[in-house]
Amino acid sequence: MIYAIEQINNSSLLPNVKIGYEIYDTCADVSKALKATLKLMSAYIHDDLGYDSNVTAVVGEQASQVSVAVAGLLTLPLMTQISFASTSESLSSRYKFPSFFRTVPSDKYQTEVIVQLVSRLNFAPVGIIGSEDEYGLYGAESLNEYFNQYNICVEFKEILPADFLSNNNFQEDLKKKLNLWKSEAIVVFTQSSYVEVILKTTIALGINRTWIASDAWATSRELLSLVNLKLSGRILGITCKSNKVPGFVEYMNQFVNQNSTGASFFQKLLLKYPFCPNEEQDCASFASNPINQSCVIKKCLMDFIEKYESYETYTVYMAVNIIAQALKILLQNTNSTRFPAWMLTEKIKYVNFSIDNTTYISLNEDGELNIGYDILEWKFENIRNISTIGEFGQNGLQLVAGVNPENYSKMVTQFNCYKSCLQGYELTSADIQCCQTCKPCAKNETSSGGRSRCHLTTSTNFLEWTNGFSIALAAFASTGLLVTLVCTVLFITHCHTPIARAAGGYLCFPALLSLLGCFISIFFFLGEPTDISCMSGLPLFGLSFTTCVSCILANQLRIFVGFTFKLKLAHWLKRVNKPLVIMIAFASAQVAVCVYWLVMRPPHRNIQDNIIGCEKGSTALFAAMLSYNALLCIICFLFSYMGRRLPELYKNGSFITVSMLIHLVVWIIFIPIYIQEYEIYERVIEASSILVSSYGILGCHFAPKCYIMIWKKELNNENKIVEHIQDHYRKKGITFEQ
Structure with missing residues (x-):
């Protein structure tokens, strides 16, 4: 406190004003604290305004019970009291203690x-x-x-x-x-x-x-x-x-080589309270034999700093600085240094500053700091x-x-009180109060690791593989996998043909691979859910579908650029027409969402009301994944609409429009159904939505190309494509020179 006051007095914070202090030892005793408080308030006893009092603020007390007693007295003149350590909740009452503040939270x-x-x-x-x-x-x-x-x-x-x-x-x-x-x-x-x-x-x-x-x-x-x-x-x-009080250690170190009476306060403190466990005699001889002081006093000094360099050192420092800042505000509004204590208390509430650019000081509505x-x-x-x-x-x-x-804490305490159980066991009360033990689940019950209770196992508590829905979903997913593989083979064998290039060229292969991922994700929705299957199903679909739509979108942009005849627009579009980069950029955003989802709050197995299902973890991130896919579909839809005047055989715009609309409509319908929570059939609804979205792209984007490759080979000819394009624009009044 003395250091903080000297630092302020030697600064330009309060020009032409010096702060002084009086020190009272309360001995952490309420009666002695009240006696000291009455003494420093003596001017207020004789003068209602307190103009004759030199004391305008109090720093302390440390103990809460003493602060409560002192604050009750200081409330009468509304004199500022700032405690550096009292944390009792009762002191937060602004009604009872309107002039009490503290540099610690309650x-x-x-x-x-x-x-x-x-x-x-x-x-x-x-x-x-x-x-x-x-x-x-x-x-x-x-x-x-x-x-x-x-x-x-x-x-x-x-x-x-x-x-x-x-x-x-x-x-x-x-x-x-x-x-x-x-x-x-x-x-x-x-x-x-x-x-x-x-x-x-x-x-x-x-x-x-x-x-x-x-x-x-x-x-x-x-x-x-x-x-x-x-x-x-x-x-x-x-x-x-x-934090460390700025400059305090250096301030203390000045006593090491100081022989003047300026160090007497510190010398007397060391004489009365020796802080060197085995060197009391050396410390006591310091005052009488200052020649030998250098090593002895330094040891005592370091012990002193170690003893008192706690958080209270900093909270005392903050308390003094808060008073100084409030005094600065007050003196800016008055020409006199004589004022009643309540005026300073009012300014304390508006203090707002930082110490050494590290700690921001602003008292909350309860008059305390919460750092x-x-x-x-x-x-x-x-x-x-x-x-x-x-x-x-x-x-x-x-x-x-x-x-x-x-x-810090194991599965069981030294008194055999269990905190969690292995799979197949549940927590149950033991004979000791607040103590639990693990007992095996019954034959018709099950539990997962860390669960507190067993659950009945029945044939309807999850979507079994033998369930009719499971069989149907597995059949459609397998068919989708087979058809996608056939399409992949056709595109590999016809990769240099015009139709394959029109469908995206090399971008067709990551798109087809992603479709395989969509159909594979269906199998994670079938059978008894586990943490692994819950973490795999929806994120796998989200990443796969995003990659597939990103490939289609990149190809749509490529086609749009190729048939744009407005020179300025075409020049700008060609600069950004990098299909692979576009595809990777769009897919990367979904990768970030799904990775964050899996790391922070991933989907996991959940048992509720005897139903084993998958908890989404973070509903917000699940919604973000679906929303991002919907956004890409909307962009694809807009490109298809803007390219409606392009040659149909080449752009395949109407089919892409339909596939994007299918996805949007399916997942819009899914939301209210999902909110209703159809227990085990929630997984059926999710898997069905994924199947419809995946078949929408497979049937509308890739199937027409495969049809041409197999049964309309005459159209898969470059000259035929050129004739079709010329005929399309000739009908619109646009001619081509040979």
Whole structure:
């Protein structure tokens, strides 16, 4: 705080104005905090406006219960109070505490992060330990509510009494309960002094759990240094995101070589609170023997920085800067430096700035900053430290690369409480509260891996291969495959003929190959659905159909360019007339959609009401895939319409128009039927729509060409084609010179 004030006073932020400070030690005690608050408010007791008071804003307190008491008094003159660590939800009430602000988010957000972390790492069951104060009581209750919303079973919620630290009976009672509790993970939402007793007890008892720390102790170096801490189990923590205070380490380092009385504050602090575990004498001798200070004080300094370089360092720094920015706004609107405290409080609400171009500062409607959270893990290897394994922000809970949730929670806990079952088993309640076990499904039941319950297996719960619809669909798909293969052979043997070139030339082969993919996709809709078949059917059709239509579209553009006689338009079109590039470009967009679909939220097997089917995963991406195919068909349709005046034998426009309309009409009809959810027949409807679309292209685009190749060979002649084209344009009054 002192550093932040000196930095502001040495800047041009507040010209001709210096900020001062008074320091009161509340000892984290409510009564002492109230006494100090009354003292600094003495001017307001004698002067309603408070013009005689030098104090216009308060930074603190740390503990929520103390901040609540202080905020109640400071509300009377509407004096600004900015806490750097108090997170109790009760302080968010603007009605009760209109002049209270904070540079940390309330526990409402912290508890949500903890619950999401527990859910993500699949800890089950869980326990909650809170304390009988503003912080622990509200936090424990909020956690319990969120866990219920996420359907996470809470084995216990223990609230430690206010005199827990001084009452051995309460500590003995907790020891007995720790031996009885079976929770895999225990969230401890209380102050670090309470946590120290809990951890020391678990170490002594040999109790191994996953402990989840609230921000009150998530970065505690004292607790991290406890003897045999590793025996207590894994410790994860939640803390506000933080940055380094710009220039603070350099500011602290100036004391290393400073002999003047300017360093007396820091010297006295070291004398009173030695931070070197084994060097108290050396630190104490610093003041009397400054010649030997260089190495000793540097060691003490580094320990001091390590101890206090936590997120609270940054939140204190932000608090001072918010007051300074509000003061700047106020002084721009008044010529006097004498003003009542409520005027500064009003300006705090409009503060909007950034610190070092890294942290954007703007208080929300509850008067607090929400800059997100870091997810921490305590490491007990060679060197004890606290590392960041994830974060929570606008994009939700994100774990850093390399952090695997499965490493934190296995399929079964140490108390044989199961979280998921293998295929053929279901979860059922055990004798222990919040504990489940796996039991085999009955002979007429089935389940899939990770499912919580078995389902009846009947002959009608999926589209069996022996079903009449399955047989019909398989027959039509097989016929389509056979006809497509015959067409492919014909196009290979007649690839240099005019009709084959008119149909697209080399583009016919990827189009025919794609049609094969469309017909093959039908077989993924038949039989009992699996995750693989669900992931294959619709995406395979989407990619195949897009590729086929892209080939037809590229050929349509080629024909349109070839018969365009408007010189300016023809010149521009010929520059973009690259059929292969066009085909690849159009197909690539669908590839991106389908790959994103399969990676992010792929279709998967789903059992609902004894019906085994396929869940689409992302309905939005499924709709995007169909919409993109529809868009390509519409473009094809438009090209066919624009080329309606071209020679019919060459362009085959009417047939292409019909095939595109067939696809559009079929899938428009499919949408309302799909919404109705016809259970196992939903798969029949999907497969039928794919068959009709595929036969539409096969029958309208390729079949007429094959007919000419086999039974109208005389038309498959270049001279005949030229005569047909000349005759077409002669009828329109356009003549050709030989």
